[in-house]
Amino acid sequence: MRPRAGSLVPLETVFVKGVTRGATAHRRRGLLTDLTGGHVHAIVYVRRFGATTAATLAATAVAVFSAAVATGAAANALTLLRGADP
Numbered sequence: 001m002r003p004r005a006g007s008l009v010p011l012e013t014v015f016v017k018g019v020t021r022g023a024t025a026h027r028r029r030g031l032l033t034d035l036t037g038g039h040v041h042a043i044v045y046v047r048r049f050g051a052t053t054a055a056t057l058a059a060t061a062v063a064v065f066s067a068a069v070a071t072g073a074a075a076n077a078l079t080l081l082r083g084a085d086p
Helices: 025-036 059-071
Strands: 011-017 043-049 052-058
Touching (some): 011 059, 025 043, 025 052, 025 059, 052 059
Antiparallel strands (some): 011 052
């Protein structure tokens, strides 16, 4: 469901490990979308620091993203860091 024009979209940040260091910020967003099968517009912002990648998502996409990282094909490449707050 799309929010109404002008309304705020709630966001949540999840932390993952395993995103390649050499990828640009724009490429990291696409990489996460490809690996998780999510919608590119659900991933709002991606930032890498050290071995950790912070992905800010629309709150409605967090459950699907987390499930894909934990059990889907992405589980071979990514590790979800539950409860991380770097």
